[in-house]
Structures are given as structure tokens and as C-alpha cells.
Amino acid sequence: PRHDLSNELTALEGTSYGRYKSLRGKWWAGPAILDISRVQSDPYAPPSRVALEFDAEAADLLEDWYATPERRRALAVLLAKRFRKACPTRDLRIDGGGQEILRRASCTVGADGSVVFRLGAQFPGHGRRIAGRQAARLLCEILPDVADEALSVPEDDVLVWTRHADDVKALRESVAAAGLVAFVADGSMLARRSGVDQRPLESGVPFKSPDSLAVEFELPHAGAVRGMGIGPGVTLIVGGGFHGKSTLLRALESGVWDHIPGDGRDLVVADRSAVKIRAEDGRAVTGVDVHAFVDHLPSGDDTRHFTTENASGSTSQAAAVVEALEAGAKALLIDEDTAATNLMIRDARMQELVAKDREPLTPLVDLVRSMADEHGVATILVMGGSGDYMDVADRVILMDAYRPEDVTERAKALAAKPTGRQVEAEGFRMPRARVIDPRSVSSESRGKQKIKAGGTDGLRFGESDVDVRSVEQITDPAMTTGIGLAIEAAARHGWIDGESTVAEVLDRLDEALDAGGEEELLRIRDIDLAVPRRHEVAATLNRMRELRVRQSE
Ligand code: ADP
Ligand code: MG
Known part of the structure; x- marks a missing residue:
């Protein structure tokens, strides 16, 4: 120097x-x-x-x-x-x-x-x-x-943070060891101040688990912590409007990250691979096998290699599910508020009026069981407007004035009375892996340093603008930059080589980042960034309009 x-x-x-x-x-x-x-x-x-x-x-x-x-x-x-x-x-x-x-x-x-x-x-x-x-x-x-x-x-301040870090690590390990997908500690404050202020709503109602879903874990510093454990399979969150369903789901979405002490979601954790799924009409979809959800389109388009510049609500959501599974998601989070109804449900009357062979869509309700039982993928979904998911749910949580109640037994009793609804799918098969054409995501043709994040809404990558507004787990503008740099690194290192599948490319990225490679990989000297998860990297790649792929054999 x-x-x-x-x-x-x-x-x-x-x-x-x-x-x-x-x-x-x-x-x-x-x-x-x-x-x-x-x-x-x-x-x-x-x-x-x-x-x-x-x-x-x-x-x-x-x-x-x-x-x-x-x-x-x-x-x-x-x-x-x-x-x-x-x-x-x-x-x-x-x-x-x-x-x-x-x-x-x-x-x-x-x-x-x-x-x-x-x-x-x-x-x-x-x-x-x-x-x-x-x-x-x-x-x-x-x-x-x-x-x-x-x-x-001051040492006392540090200890609050480092002890919290120890506790959350232990909590994640205990939750996983107990075979749970998510956990919400009693006393958690889930509501936020507003849509643009993510600090906790201090006057909110603290969370309290119903006894039947309560689990207790011993944490190194906080000691015994009781809360609601959400197991694998299909979890349904029901309840009247404004009773706190979406707030609970959003806390789980955010539970893939650790939170700062005092956030209110300090001890809310979800499986690190949980992915929020939603409808997003207008997005591009490239070579995704959505045929489990969409088949026999009137246009005759092949839905095993489905490509569009302008997806509908239902096809965009179907693509989001398949893409999340491809990237390795073991839990899907879905809210009726942002889902495409026709991909979620098709009730008995509609089945009678519109025959299956005239309906290209297979609703998720007929696939989630197979996803859980055969592929180990859990689903947590908010659905206050239709009872059809009672047939397939492992547990049903009723939100009543922000308090969860376990209504699984009542829901099972109701599900025992037939509605006349027919199951419309035999099972879900994991889609074939895709391989990215490296020319469609090259870092060279785009010159150096051409990554510019537009908050959490968009990413400029070379000449292309990627709209990530609907990738709801991108919570931080610096993360958007981190995603752009991760994609650039994957291209620069030749991991996107025309042979490796999307999952393999993401594995290599994770390996490099786990080994502490962010300094070199993401050029942290030059630019503010936060290290993203593989799922947000994949979600962004999948929304690039220039993306070209083929499916592996
Ligand atoms: P739903 O999805 O059931 O319609 P929301 O989760 O959107 O309900 O919540 C409705 C309103 O209640 C929101 O303004 C939210 O911030 C507020 N809210 C949610 N949970 C709590 C809570 N525990 N304490 C206080 N307010 C809450
Ligand atoms: Mg809602």
C-alpha cells in the first residue's frame, strides 16, 4: 500500500x-x-x-x-x-x-x-x-x-446477534431432523408494518400454535422453544378473508432466510429450498415440460417443450412449478391471492359441464398428492375459497383472527362425504431435465460489467431486461445484483456448457459459493450485492427472454 x-x-x-x-x-x-x-x-x-x-x-x-x-x-x-x-x-x-x-x-x-x-x-x-x-x-x-x-x-449487542445465529442454526437442524418442513415459534410477530415497510407491526397479535401441531425444541441460548411444526405432504391454510392466511404464508416464504434479532420472525424457519409459486401472465417460458398440468391445447402446441413469449396465468404457474422442481425445491408455497384459479381447482359441477377432453388443464389438486408421496415435495397452500383441497390435505390449519387452529379432523370428516368430483390425473412424473444453450446466456457477447439491478423488480443483463417482480422471494435489491453476477459467473466459468443440466449448473454455483468463493465469483470488490439462493438464480434465468434450452435424453 x-x-x-x-x-x-x-x-x-x-x-x-x-x-x-x-x-x-x-x-x-x-x-x-x-x-x-x-x-x-x-x-x-x-x-x-x-x-x-x-x-x-x-x-x-x-x-x-x-x-x-x-x-x-x-x-x-x-x-x-x-x-x-x-x-x-x-x-x-x-x-x-x-x-x-x-x-x-x-x-x-x-x-x-x-x-x-x-x-x-x-x-x-x-x-x-x-x-x-x-x-x-x-x-x-x-x-x-x-x-x-x-x-x-458493545459486547452485549454482539451477543444478541451471535446467540441468535446459533439458535437459528440449531433450530433449522432440529426442524429438519424432526422431518418438518417449517416451524413458527410461539410469540412470533408475523405481520409487517406495510407493503413497503418490512419491519414488524408491533401492535400485531403474537403467534400461538394449536396444541395438536405444537412441537418443542431445545435451543442453545433461548432454551426450550414451542411452536407450530408443519410436516411434509400437503398443508392447507384456510380461514376467512383478512384473518392472516397470507401473512402466515409470507412469513414461511421469508423463512428460507434468517432474520435480524427483533424482526418478529426470528424463529420462523422453512426448508431452505421452499419456493413461492404464483401466476405471472405475460412472462416468457422456454422449453418447459408442463404437460402434467397442460395438455391438448386447442392450438396443438406441444406442452412437453412448452415455449411462449406471453404465458397465461395458468401456464405461467404450471411452468413455475416445473421450474422450481427442476432447481430442486422440496416445498412449494402457494397463495390463492396470486394463483390462477383454473390451475388450482376444477370442481364437480364444472367437471360435469366441461368434459375432461375439452379442458387442457389438470388442476394442482389432482397432482399434489403424487408430488408429496412419490417425489417428496411438500405443498403449503392458502385456499379460503374452495373445499376441494380437503380431499388431499394431510393437515388443515384455520386462521381465525390471526390465531391458527387445527381443523384437520373436521376437514377429514367433510372430505368423507363425496362431492362427486373425479380425480383427473394418475400421478405426477418429474419433468425431464433441461440443458441451456450457452450462446443464449453468454457473458462475452454482452461485454463486461453489464449488470444493473432495478431494485427487486428487474435485472438488466447485457442487452436484455428480465422482469423479476413476481419472483417474490427476491427481497433485497442487492440480491438482484447478486443473481445477475451469479448468472454471469456461471457463463464465464463455462458451467453453462451445453451439456450440464440446469440443476447441475446450479450445483456448481452452490459448491463455489459454499466454498467461500463469492469474492472472486461475484466481484464483491466492485459492486454491492447479496448472495442469492439457487432458486432465485434459476427463477431469473427462466425469465430471460433470450434463453434457449433443449431437454436432455
Ligand atoms: P388473508 O390472507 O387471510 O385475507 P392477510 O394475511 O392478508 O389475510 O391479513 C389481513 C390483514 O391483517 C393485513 O393487513 C395484515 O397485515 C394483518 N395481520 C395479519 N396477521 C396479523 C397479526 N398477527 N396481527 C395483526 N395484524 C395482522
Ligand atoms: Mg390472503
């Missing part, structure tokens, strides 16, 4: 803005190293990218705090949030994240106790001239002070 950044900046006072570029590289900054990795070309461009790196001695954290990957992840989020809070100026911009604990670029804690903060810094200018003294103050005084403040974290 070079010395005397402050003098260097002062000397640049009044010179042309472009000369900031000469500062790229590493500098000594007190006990830390300042890495200026990208410099904006003018004062109005997006901020420059800098990192402040502390070795273990400089960071001075207690060894116990960073003893496990889960603690390091939680601690990094805590430090990024403290950094954001300590920041006195908009000219330093760190990504502090939201309610989830994600691996993100903005702060990482190493296994050796080192800490890196990565952030945007707006290099000051007088018009197109360098404001060197201001820059020296920003980078050599304010920045180190803020980092110092972030790192001076």
Missing part, C-alpha cells in the same frame, strides 16, 4: 476531476488499509467504490464472536448496520440491508477475525475540479471514524 493519501488529495485540489483515477489502489489508513477500487469519472456519476480492510488485530473483535460461519454472517450484518447508522454524510453509502441476514458485499468478517467494509464514496468536486481538501476529510477522517465507531460494538 501507498502512504499519505491525505497529502496526495490535498495536492490534487483544483485539478481536473479525472485525476482522481491516479488514486486507484491500496493506501495505509491508520490501522486499516483503504482500497480505492473504482473511481467515478465525474462528480455526477455513481459513487466511487472503496473498501476499508482491517486485519484481526486492527478489527479487535473477540474470537468467540467469529467462531462459526453463522456468527460471522450475523456479525457482518450488524457491523454494516452500525456503519450505516454512524455515517454522518450521504457521501459515504454503505448497503446496510433489510430484515434478512444475507451474505453481502458491504461487510464481511473473515474466519480469522478480519473485517472489510465495502461502500460507495462520492468523491467531491468543485464542478469538474477536484475538491481535494474535502476529499481528504471524507476519506482520511470521516471514513475511518465511522468504521471505528461501527467496530466499537
Whole structure:
């Protein structure tokens, strides 16, 4: 590293803005190293990218705090949030994240106790001239002070986060060992303040499990925790409108991530591979085998290799199910509010009026049993408007004024009275795997650094815009960027090779990320990102309109 950044900046006072570029590289900054990795070309461009790196001695954290990957992840989020809070100026911009604990670029804690903060810094200018003294103050005084403040974290605060990390890890292991798909602890606060504010609604009604579904786990710090366990198979959530059904399902969707302490969903967990499924008319679908759900289209289109630029509600939802299974989902989450009715149900009267051979759609109600029994895929669905799922449900949870009740026995009794409805499918067969044509997702033809996230709604990948508004488990704008970079990495490393199946490509990505490969893989030096799950990567790939695939033999 070079010395005397402050003098260097002062000397640049009044010179042309472009000369900031000469500062790229590493500098000594007190006990830390300042890495200026990208410099904006003018004062109005997006901020420059800098990192402040502390070795273990400089960071001075207690060894116990960073003893496990889960603690390091939680601690990094805590430090990024403290950094954001300590920041006195908009000219330093760190990504502090939201309610989830994600691996993100903005702060990482190493296994050796080192800490890196990565952030945007707006290099000051007088018009197109360098404001060197201001820059020296920003980078050599304010920045180190803020980092110092972030790192001076009281032990009690850290312990809340690291103990929580231990507890959630233990909870996930216990829930899986008990053969459960999801768990919602008593006392959880599931409701959010609003659609645009994901913090907990403090005046909400705390969750309480019915006795018949209650399980208890012993956690290392929190001790015994009681809550509702959701087993495998088909789970139906019923109840009147506004009684909290969707809120419960959304908490489960979010349960694939860990949450920050005090979120209200601290001890709500779902199988890490759970995928929210919904209808999304207008999306593109590429070479997906949807024939279990859609067959004999009047257009004569082959639904074993179904491709469209403009899917209907039902075909988009059918494609979403098949794509989720292809990526390895072991649990599907569906809400009637966002599902295509004609893919969900077809009741006895409609079966009588419209013969099966005139209806291309096979409703999910006739396939979920086989998915569960033959393929080990659980379904949790909210359905307040039709009783047909009582025939196939393993358990039925009634939400009554935000309180769950177990009405499985009553529902089974009702299901024993025949409605005259005919089952319309023999069983579900797993679709054939697909292989991506590497030319359709190439990183080269698109040049370097062509990834731009539009919040959680869209991703620009090279020349193409991918609409991910309906991929509801993308909860964080930085995750959208992470997805784009993951796809780019898969292309760059040749994992999308024209031979490997989609699942194999995702496996290699997971392996690389599990091995701590995000630094190199996702270029965390250059850009704010959060590491995504394979399921959101797949969902984004599947929505790329340029995607070309073939099905493997
Ligand atoms: P449903 O899907 O059954 O129609 P929602 O889950 O959409 O109902 O909930 C309806 C309203 O009640 C929402 O505004 C939601 O925020 C609120 N709500 C849900 N659960 C709770 C709770 N436990 N405490 C307080 N309000 C809640
Ligand atoms: Mg609802």
C-alpha cells in the first residue's frame, strides 16, 4: 500500500476531476488499509467504490464472536448496520440491508477475525475540479471514524446477534431432523408494518400454535422453544378473508432466510429450498415440460417443450412449478391471492359441464398428492375459497383472527362425504431435465460489467431486461445484483456448457459459493450485492427472454 493519501488529495485540489483515477489502489489508513477500487469519472456519476480492510488485530473483535460461519454472517450484518447508522454524510453509502441476514458485499468478517467494509464514496468536486481538501476529510477522517465507531460494538449487542445465529442454526437442524418442513415459534410477530415497510407491526397479535401441531425444541441460548411444526405432504391454510392466511404464508416464504434479532420472525424457519409459486401472465417460458398440468391445447402446441413469449396465468404457474422442481425445491408455497384459479381447482359441477377432453388443464389438486408421496415435495397452500383441497390435505390449519387452529379432523370428516368430483390425473412424473444453450446466456457477447439491478423488480443483463417482480422471494435489491453476477459467473466459468443440466449448473454455483468463493465469483470488490439462493438464480434465468434450452435424453 501507498502512504499519505491525505497529502496526495490535498495536492490534487483544483485539478481536473479525472485525476482522481491516479488514486486507484491500496493506501495505509491508520490501522486499516483503504482500497480505492473504482473511481467515478465525474462528480455526477455513481459513487466511487472503496473498501476499508482491517486485519484481526486492527478489527479487535473477540474470537468467540467469529467462531462459526453463522456468527460471522450475523456479525457482518450488524457491523454494516452500525456503519450505516454512524455515517454522518450521504457521501459515504454503505448497503446496510433489510430484515434478512444475507451474505453481502458491504461487510464481511473473515474466519480469522478480519473485517472489510465495502461502500460507495462520492468523491467531491468543485464542478469538474477536484475538491481535494474535502476529499481528504471524507476519506482520511470521516471514513475511518465511522468504521471505528461501527467496530466499537458493545459486547452485549454482539451477543444478541451471535446467540441468535446459533439458535437459528440449531433450530433449522432440529426442524429438519424432526422431518418438518417449517416451524413458527410461539410469540412470533408475523405481520409487517406495510407493503413497503418490512419491519414488524408491533401492535400485531403474537403467534400461538394449536396444541395438536405444537412441537418443542431445545435451543442453545433461548432454551426450550414451542411452536407450530408443519410436516411434509400437503398443508392447507384456510380461514376467512383478512384473518392472516397470507401473512402466515409470507412469513414461511421469508423463512428460507434468517432474520435480524427483533424482526418478529426470528424463529420462523422453512426448508431452505421452499419456493413461492404464483401466476405471472405475460412472462416468457422456454422449453418447459408442463404437460402434467397442460395438455391438448386447442392450438396443438406441444406442452412437453412448452415455449411462449406471453404465458397465461395458468401456464405461467404450471411452468413455475416445473421450474422450481427442476432447481430442486422440496416445498412449494402457494397463495390463492396470486394463483390462477383454473390451475388450482376444477370442481364437480364444472367437471360435469366441461368434459375432461375439452379442458387442457389438470388442476394442482389432482397432482399434489403424487408430488408429496412419490417425489417428496411438500405443498403449503392458502385456499379460503374452495373445499376441494380437503380431499388431499394431510393437515388443515384455520386462521381465525390471526390465531391458527387445527381443523384437520373436521376437514377429514367433510372430505368423507363425496362431492362427486373425479380425480383427473394418475400421478405426477418429474419433468425431464433441461440443458441451456450457452450462446443464449453468454457473458462475452454482452461485454463486461453489464449488470444493473432495478431494485427487486428487474435485472438488466447485457442487452436484455428480465422482469423479476413476481419472483417474490427476491427481497433485497442487492440480491438482484447478486443473481445477475451469479448468472454471469456461471457463463464465464463455462458451467453453462451445453451439456450440464440446469440443476447441475446450479450445483456448481452452490459448491463455489459454499466454498467461500463469492469474492472472486461475484466481484464483491466492485459492486454491492447479496448472495442469492439457487432458486432465485434459476427463477431469473427462466425469465430471460433470450434463453434457449433443449431437454436432455
Ligand atoms: P388473508 O390472507 O387471510 O385475507 P392477510 O394475511 O392478508 O389475510 O391479513 C389481513 C390483514 O391483517 C393485513 O393487513 C395484515 O397485515 C394483518 N395481520 C395479519 N396477521 C396479523 C397479526 N398477527 N396481527 C395483526 N395484524 C395482522
Ligand atoms: Mg390472503
